[in-house]
Every structure is written in C-alpha cells, then in structure tokens.
Amino acid sequence: xxxxxxxxxxxxxxxxxxxxxxxxxxxxxxxxxxxxxxxxxxxxxxxxxxxxxxxxxxxxxxxxxxxxxxxxxxxxxxxxxxxxxxxxxxxxxxxxxxxxxxxxxxxxxxxxxxxxxxxxxxxxxxxxxxxxxxxxxxxxxxxxxxxxxxxxxxxxxxxxxxxxxxxxxxxxxxxxxxxxxxxxxxxxxxxxxxxxxxxxxxxxxxxxxxxxxxxxxxxxxxxxxxxxxxxxxxxxxxxxxxxxxx
Amino acid sequence: xxxxxxxxxxxxxxxxxxxxxxxxxxxxxxxxxxxxxxxxxxxxxxxxxxxxxxxxxxxxxxxxxxxxxxxxxxxxxxxxxxxxxxxxxxxxxxxxxxxxxxxxxxxxxxxxxxxxxxxxxxxxxxxxxxxxxxxxxxxxxxxxxxxxxxxxxxxxxxxxxxxxxxxxxxxxxxxxxxxxxxxxxxxxxxxxxxxxxxxxxxxxxxxxxxxxxxxxxxxxxxxxxxxxxxxxxxxxxxxxxxxxxxxxxxxxxxxxxxxxxxxxxxxxxxxxxxxxxxxxxxxxxxxxxxxxxxxxxxxxxxxxxxxxxxxxxxxxxxxxxxxxxxxxxxxxxxxxxxxxxxxxxxxxxxxxxxxxxxxxxxxxxxxxxxxxxxx
Numbered sequence: 286x287x288x289x290x291x292x293x294x295x296x297x298x299x300x301x302x303x304x305x306x307x308x309x310x311x312x313x314x315x316x317x318x319x320x321x322x323x324x325x326x327x328x329x330x331x332x333x334x335x336x337x338x339x340x341x342x343x344x345x346x347x348x349x350x351x352x353x354x355x356x357x358x359x360x361x362x363x364x365x366x367x368x369x370x371x372x373x374x375x376x377x378x379x380x381x382x383x384x385x386x387x388x389x390x391x392x393x394x395x396x397x398x399x400x401x402x403x404x405x406x407x408x409x410x411x412x413x414x415x416x417x418x419x420x421x422x423x424x425x426x427x428x429x430x431x432x433x434x435x436x437x438x439x440x441x442x443x444x445x446x447x448x449x450x451x452x453x454x455x456x457x458x459x460x461x462x463x464x465x466x467x468x469x470x471x472x473x474x475x476x477x478x479x480x481x482x483x484x485x486x487x488x489x490x491x492x493x494x495x496x497x498x499x500x501x502x503x504x505x506x507x508x509x510x511x512x513x514x515x516x517x518x519x520x521x522x523x524x525x526x527x528x529x530x531x
Numbered sequence: 532x533x534x535x536x537x538x539x540x541x542x543x544x545x546x547x548x549x550x551x552x553x554x555x556x557x558x559x560x561x562x563x564x565x566x567x568x569x570x571x572x573x574x575x576x577x578x579x580x581x582x583x584x585x586x587x588x589x590x591x592x593x594x595x596x597x598x599x600x601x602x603x604x605x606x607x608x609x610x611x612x613x614x615x616x617x618x619x620x621x622x623x624x625x626x627x628x629x630x631x632x633x634x635x636x637x638x639x640x641x642x643x644x645x646x647x648x649x650x651x652x653x654x655x656x657x658x659x660x661x662x663x664x665x666x667x668x669x670x671x672x673x674x675x676x677x678x679x680x681x682x683x684x685x686x687x688x689x690x691x692x693x694x695x696x697x698x699x700x701x702x703x704x705x706x707x708x709x710x711x712x713x714x715x716x717x718x719x720x721x722x723x724x725x726x727x728x729x730x731x732x733x734x735x736x737x738x739x740x741x742x743x744x745x746x747x748x749x750x751x752x753x754x755x756x757x758x759x760x761x762x763x764x765x766x767x768x769x770x771x772x773x774x775x776x777x778x779x780x781x782x783x784x785x786x787x788x789x790x791x792x793x794x795x796x797x798x799x800x801x802x803x804x805x806x807x808x809x810x811x812x813x814x815x816x817x818x819x820x821x822x823x824x825x826x827x828x829x830x831x832x833x834x835x836x837x838x839x840x841x842x843x844x845x846x847x848x849x850x851x852x853x854x855x856x857x858x859x860x861x862x863x864x865x866x867x868x869x870x871x872x873x874x875x876x877x878x879x880x881x882x883x884x885x886x887x888x889x890x891x892x893x894x895x896x897x898x899x900x901x902x903x904x905x906x
Contacts, residue, residue, distance in 0.1 A: 338770060364772035376767040378760040385756050390771045394753055397781045403753035405536070445771065 291316045291483050292337070292453055297346035299336055306332045308507040309346070314453070319484045321494045323518075324504035325527060330487045331373060333504070334455050337485075338370040339363045350453060361395070369451030373458050373487075375438035379431035383422050383441060386430050387413045390445035412448060419478070420444035421470065436467035440474065447478055454478070455485045460493060472496060537751055545830050546743070553736045563725040570732040570800045572840035573739055575600075577793025579821040579832035580739075580746050581786030586818070587826035588755060589782050590762030591679070595669075595687030596790050596817045598694050599662035601809030603791025605698075605705070606661055608804040609645060610654035611714040611722075631713070636703030645704075651718060658795040659788045666787030670780035677776075679765075688811055695810040710805025714798070722799060735796045739833070742789050746829045749785065758782060819862045825874025834873055 292314040299307045307329045314320050322330050335341040337348055339360040348355045355363050378386050391412065394403035417423040420440040425433065430441060439459060446454060459475060460468045472493055475486075479497060488494050494501065494515065501518045503510040511521040518524055538546070557569050578596045585591045618627040624634040629641050647653045669690060673683055698705045706712070714722065721727055749755050761768050761775055769775050798804045807813065816839075824835020839861070847854040869876055 340766070340770075359774065360769040361772045361774045364770060370770050372767070372770075376764045378763050378767070380759050380763055381756055388753065389757060389760055389768070392772065395772050395774075397754065397777050400754040400757055400778070401749070401752050442767075445767075449772065 290314060291318075291351060292485075293347075293349045294333075294337070295347045295349075297333070297336060297348060298344050299332060299341060300344045306507050307336065307343075310504075310508060312502055312509060312512065314483050314485065315499075316483055317481065318499045319479050319486065319497050321486045321488055321498040321501045322504055323488065323494060323501060324510070327506075328504040329507040330504055331457055332507075334370060334457055334485065334487065337363075338368055338455065340370075364449065364451075365395075367452035369446040369449050369454050371442050371446055371454075371456045371459060373461065375435065375442050377430045377433075377438050377441050377445070380429065382427050382429055383417065383433070384413060384426040386441055387416055387444055387448055390448045392449050416444045416448050419447065420474065434467075436463045436471070439463065439471065443474065443478070451482065453483045453485070457487045458489065459486065460488065460490055468493075538747060542747070546740075546747075549743075549830055549833060550740065553739070554733070558729070558732070563729060566732055567728045567800060568844060569837065569841075570728070570735050571797060572837050573732075573735055573833070574793040574797040574800065575817060575820055575840060576739055576833040576836035577742055577796070578786075578790040578817045579824060579836045580742055580829050581789035582818060582821040583824075583826055583829045583832040584746055584749060584758070585782050585786040586821065587828070587832075588750065588762065589758040589779065591779055591783060592681075592684045592818070593687045593783065593786070593814075594684045594811070594818060595689075595691040595814050596786065597691050597809045597811075597814035598687075599666060599787040599790035600794040600797070600813070600817070601694065601698075601804065601806070602662045602665060602794065603658045604794030604798045604804040604808060605711065606648070606654055606657040606791070607795035607798040608711040608714060609648040610651060611717060611798065612711050613641075613645070613649050614717070615713060615715040630706070630711070632706040632709070632711075633703055638703050642704055655795075658791050662787040662791035662794075663784045666784045667780060670783040671776075674776040674779040674783075679779075688814065691809060691811050691814045695806045698806040698809065706805075708806060710803055710807070712803040712805075714802050717799065723802060728800060731796070731800050735800065738792060738796065742792065743829055743833070745785075746789075749782075750829065754778065754781075816858070819858065819865075821872075822862060823865050823872050825872030825877075827871055828874030831872055831874030831877075838873070 290313040294313070295311045297307055297310045298305060310329075310333065312320075322333065324330050332341060336343050337355060339355065339358060343356050346356075350363075350366055350368060353366055355366070355368070358366065378389070381389070388405065388409065391409055393409070394400050413426075414423065417426055420443060422433075422437060422441060422444065425437070430438065433441060443456075443459065456475070460471050463471060468490075475497060486497065498515050500513060501515050502512045503518055503521075503524050505527050510527065511518050511524045513521075553573070558566060561569065578600050582593070582596060585593060612630045616628060616630045621627045621629070621631060621634070624631065626634055626639045629638065633641070648657070669687065673679075673686060678686065699708045702708070716722060722731065757768065757773065757778055761778060765775055794804070794808070797808070820836040820839050821832045822835070823839050824833065825831030839858070843854065843858070846857060850857075865872055871879070
C-alpha cells in the first residue's frame with residue numbers, strides 16, 4: 286500500500302482550542318500526480334499543507350512520506366526528506382539579491398559549519414543560472430528581491446523550491462494576485478515544473494485547476510467532501526451545493 | 532573564499548582608516564592617561580561588534596551582553612588577583628596567600644573553583660570559553676523553544692540582573708559589590724605603569740582587529756546572508772531546510788566570545804572588574820554603542836563605542852545628573868531619525884556627496900557606483 290503512494294495522509298486531525306480545522310482527513314498522493322485541493326474559505330486547505338510540512342503540529346493521525354512519518358520530524362528535516370513548500374504570500378528574502386535568495390536554497394552547506402565554509406563554486410553558479418532562466422529572472426540576478434514585482438517574487442519563491450529539487454512540491458495559491466500576463470506565464474512555468482514530481486496545489490482559479498490537475502480533492506469544514514477527476518468533482522451535487530454553486 | 536568576496540575595496544579602505552585612527556592618530560594625539568581611557572572604550576567595541584552580528588544582521592537583540600563582558604573580565608581578574616595575592620603581599624591577613632576580600636569574609640582557604648585560575652593558559656581559555664558556555668546554555672534553552680524578539684531581550688536582561696545579584700551576594704567568593712580590585716602584575720609584568728598601559732592599548736587594538744576580521748568573514752560567508760534571511764523571513768529559512776536554532780545559537784555564542792575578550796582587556800587596562808560592568812545598565816549602554824554606530828556595520832559599531840564613551844566621559848564630568856537622560860535621548864533620536872546610525876549617515880548622506888565631489892574634480896568616467904551601503 287505504502288509503495289504505491291508517495292504521500293499517505295491518514296486520519297489527520299488538528300484542533301485549535303476545540304475547533305477542528307482538519308478533522309479525520311485521509312488522502313493519498315501517487316508519484317508524479319498533481320493533486321489540487323479546492324474548497325471554500327476556512328475549509329482547512331492551508332492548514333493541511335501546514336500540517337504536512339511541520340509548520341503546525343497535528344493533534345492526531347499520520348502523514349507518511351515515502352514510508353517515513355513526517356509528524357515526528359522538524360521542519361528542516363521534512364525539507365531534507367524531499368518536501369518543498371511555497372507560501373501563499375510570497376516569502377523571499379527582501380534584503381538579499383535574487384542570486385543570494387536562490388543560493389541559500391541550494392541544497393548544500395545547511396549546517397552551521399557547512400554554511401561558514403560554503404563556496405560559491407561553478408556547479409552552484411550554473412545551477413542558479415539554470416533556475417533563474419526557468420523562472421524568467423536571469424536578468425535580475427543581482428537585484429535585491431525587495432525591488433521585484435509581486436509576480437516576480439512568486440516566481441522567485443518557486444525557483445527557491447526548484448533548486449531544492451523536492452520530490453513533493455506544495456504550492457499555496459501560486460497565481461493569486463497576479464496580472465493576466467503573469468498568470469499565463471506562471472501556468473506555463475508550473476506545467477513545466479510539475480513534471481517528474483508529485484505536486485499538491487491549492488488554487489481557486491478553476492480554469493487553471495482543470496488545466497493542471499490529475500485529481501482534485503474538495504475540502505469542506507476540514508473533511509474531504511469529494512475526490513476524483515475535475516469532471517467528476519464538478520458534477521458532484523454535494524460540491525455544487527457548498528462550493529461551485531455560489 | 533576569494534579576497535574580493537571577503538572584502539570589497541571600499542570595505543578595505545574602511546578597515547585601513549579605522550586602523551589608522553586606532554594605531555596612529557589616537558596614540559599620537561593623546562597623552563598616556565587619555566590613551567588608556569580610549570583603550571577602555573575600545574574594549575566595549577568588542578561587544579558592539581558582536582551585537583552588530585547578533586542584532587544587526589541576525590535580528591537577535593540581547594540586552595545582557597554585559598554578562599559575557601563581565602564573565603570574560605572576571606576570568607582575567609581572578610588570575611591577576613591570585614598573582615597579586617602572594618603570601619608575602621598578604622602577610623597581614625589572618626590567612627595569607629588568599630585574595631584579600633576572601634580573608635575579610637572569613638574564608639580560610641581558596642575555593643576549589645578558584646584553583647585553576649593560577650594558570651594563565653587556563654585563565655585565557657576561560658575568558659572565551661566561560662562566556663560561550665553561558666551563551667550556549669541560554670541560547671539552547673531559548674532558541675530551540677523558539678523564544679525570540681522582545682521576549683528574548685527581556686530574558687537576557689533578567690540574566691544580567693541575576694548575575695549581578697549573584698556576584699554581589701557571594702562576596703566572599705567574588706569580591707562583592709567592589710569587585711576584584713588591586714590587580715598588579717601579569718606574570719611579573721607591572722600592568723599599572725604608563726608604558727604597560729600603552730602596550731596593552733596596542734594589544735587591545737590588535738585583538739580588536741582580529742575580532743573584526745572574524746566578524747567580516749562571518750558576514751561575507753553564506754552564514755552571514757542566512758542571518759539576514761532569518762531576520763526577515765525566519766519561516767522561509769526553516770522551509771529551505773535549515774535548523775534556525777543552531778544558527779542563532781552559533782551567532783549568540785560568537786558575540787559572547789567577542790564580549791569575553793573585551794571584558795578581559797578591560798580588566799587588564801583598567802585594573803579591576805566589578806558587578807557595575809555586568810548589570811542591566813551597562814548591557815543597555817552596549818546596545819546603544821552599537822545602535823549609534825549603526826547596527827548593520829561592524830566598523831560603525833567600533834566608532835559608536837568610541838564616540839558614545841568619549842561623550843559619556845566628557846559630559847558626565849560637566850553634567851553628572853543629566854548624562855543618563857542625555858544618553859537615553861541620544862538612543863531615541865538615533866532610532867527615530869538615523870535607524871542605521873553613523874554608518875547609515877555616512878553611506879546615505881556623506882559618501883555620495885564625497886564621491887560626487889571626487890567625480891567632479893577627476894571628471895573621469897571610471898567612478899565607483901554610489902549608493903551601495905558602506906559596511
């Protein structure tokens with residue numbers, strides 16, 4: 286069972302002062318699958334990602350990534366296991382340049398002494414150049430991240446994840462707040478980078494969802510309301526009632 | 532790390548200028564008494580440089596650096612006190628051969644934890660290691676529990692208060708409120724003479740530059756950039772796969788080591804160490820030195836320590852009651868109007884104009900780009 290799935294979430298529960306934001310949630314992600322989580326505001330979508338990446342501690346249940354229990358691990362250990370997370374609002378290091386932002390995410394020299402001894406050698410530079418081209422920022426490498434547009438910051442954060450080369454990539458509303466042109470470019474970018482890895486995306490843009498999703502999970506009040514292909518979910522009367530019908 | 536990535540040309544000029552001030556200008560301009568005073572000011576610069584890394588780069592505000600300054604200073608003072616307390620020098624005591632304050636407090640033998648301080652190598656090691664161990668314990672307890680910001684600042688301040696009370700309360704072991712005084716010689720070399728004080732001033736200057744070079748290396752390493760990243764987006768650093776607590780502990784311990792060296796040099800140059808240098812007020816003053824100099828700049832921190840202390844000596848002689856108010860006002864003014872301190876004023880206001888003037892007079896096209904922050 287665990288061989289088939291890269292990520293197995295079982296009976297996951299978190300309660301904030303008695304309020305169950307996520308309640309007995311189970312779902313499974315296959316290798317190379319792109320899973321989109323949709324649901325109305327407050328359904329617990331972001332909380333699910335927070336639980337998987339260790340930002341929020343679960344009250345109960347289990348999250349197994351390639352057979353390893355993530356709930357017992359620290360955030361940085363989860364990252365090293367191969368899980369990358371992009372936040373809803375772009376979080377990049379504004380006082381550092383685009384190059385430095387990417388460099389810090391490069392998977393080498395992550396201990397104290399590793400960081401002190403870290404050398405900016407050719408493989409590092411080549412890889413950063415490569416990623417910068419992928420995320421359309423190769424002309425802005427020496428610019429401070431603070432001077433980037435909102436869309437460019439989102440791309441930079443995606444680039445910071447790509448350089449880690451995670452096996453499971455989690456994106457929280459990657460196209461929110463973008464202009465139409467940026468949105469189109471981002472869709473292209475995401476379509477390219479979700480190949481060869483498993484992805485969990487939270488998104489509201491239905492056109493975008495239909496475009497990238499292998500399967501869709503609809504969350505409602507911390508529980509799975511419906512799961513399956515986009516088509517199936519869209520025609521599910523329960524889903525129409527709570528979400529799409531509005 | 533190549534030379535250019537270690538220090539830019541502009542930074543090198545900054546280092547050379549400071550070296551000229553410390554090793555040429557001050558010794559040439561000041562008499563031996565005033566030079567010793569500036570030597571004392573420079574011992575605070577060790578703390579300020581550590582704070583520039585901890586607070587300026589890493590965003591960890593410690594209001595308890597006096598603890599580490601004091602621990603380093605006490606380790607040095609214990610060695611010097613034992614050397615000064617020979618049985619001949621202390622023959623009038625009821626127990627000759629132990630430090631005088633122990634005798635006054637009816638101690639009849641040297642406590643066992645004082646024994647290793649007969650050895651200079653041990654004492655010198657302790658000057659760095661004891662503050663680092665304390666910083667590690669505090670840092671480990673706080674940072675792995677994710678205590679940060681204001682809470683961390685308050686807790687460090689509490690430590691400063693606790694250590695002061697402890698030192699004062701245990702006067703038989705520590706010399707109490709008077710501290711450890713009447714220090715005389717270092718391996719037979721009288722540290723009270725003018726020549727010795729001048730020599731110590733230069734030793735202090737060399738050590739300060741060693742510390743500055745270490746600080747520069749750290750700032751320019753990936754760890755330096757990580758500190759800035761942690762200050763701005765701690766969560767992102769965590770989710771880039773770093774154990775944030777370890778980096779905070781490291782930089783806090785490094786700051787403590789710097790402060791310990793400064794404390795030891797204070798003891799050597801001033802000739803005593805007392806709890807008045809450990810507590811809350813001196814700890815906050817040390818933060819002010821760093822803020823006035825510019826908390827993002829390690830060289831600025833040195834100038835801040837020099838300037839504020841010089842002002843303190845000058846104004847507190849003339850207006851002893853007003854000085855503390857003035858210092859508080861200075862701190863508020865700097866935070867409100869010059870958040871990057873003297874270094875910020877230099878790099879934002881003075882330097883672009885200077886460069887403009889140079890550019891005009893040279894009228895050449897190969898001028899340095901203006902606007903980059905000076906370090």
